[in-house]
Amino acid sequence: MRKITLSNGKSVEVDCLSCAITSGLAEAEGGVVLETEYFHAHQDVAYPVRGLIILASKRHVKCFDELTEYEKIDFIQALTKIRKAQRDVLGIEFVYYFYNEDTTHHFHIWMVPRYDWMYEFAAQLNR
Template identity: 75%
Template sequence: MRKITLSNGKTVEVECLSCALTSGLIEPDGGVVYESEFFHAHQDVAYPIKGLIILASKRHIKCFDELTEVEKLDYIKILSRIRQAQREVLGIEYVYYFYNEDTTHHFHTWMVPRYEWMYEFGRSVESIRPVLLHARNEMNNKESIKEVMEAINSLTKELNSCY
């Protein structure tokens, strides 16, 4: 078991944070944006960036090639629907996608929107870490959190009305 401090300050003891989130043991701030039989989408509000979504497998795996054929199809379908909703509902023009296999959690993809203010940190993939740190350290205020929660609600409504 590992002790993990969540973005809301609450400390939990879990074997795997992703398993705890996808199973419903831990409710992410803002709730679940979308859920299928195989995947769970939410926002990590520790990074208050409107429209940032994490899509995680419910099954405890590490690598893309461990997905079954059915899971792969579901993953692409959900990823595409979230991206479409980001564009149509939130007006997000560009998104960076991140997935890594050497994580302490299991298979998940980050969908990080690009906003104009982020370009002061650069335009390459290398700029994402400073952007995330800036958001966590400088934008963690009531106004930003309110904007993020409204975006979560809008995406949730859109994604769950279409299925």
């Protein structure tokens, strides 16, 4: 079991955070953004940045090449639908995508919006 502190200050103890979120045991602030047969999308539970979405596999796999053909198709369609909503609803012009295979969670991708305030944050780090 791992103890994880969520962006709302609450802590949860779980074996796998992705399993807890995709099954509804732990809820991401803002709730479910999109759910398909194979994927679950939610606001990042650790970082409360508006529009920062995690698209996670419901199945406990870690790598993109472990997805079935149906899961790959579902992933791209879900990713596209979320990106369109980020642009149309939230006015997010650019998004950074992050994916790593050495995660302790399920296969997932972060969809991180780029906001102007991030430039100032980065400039402070470089001082």
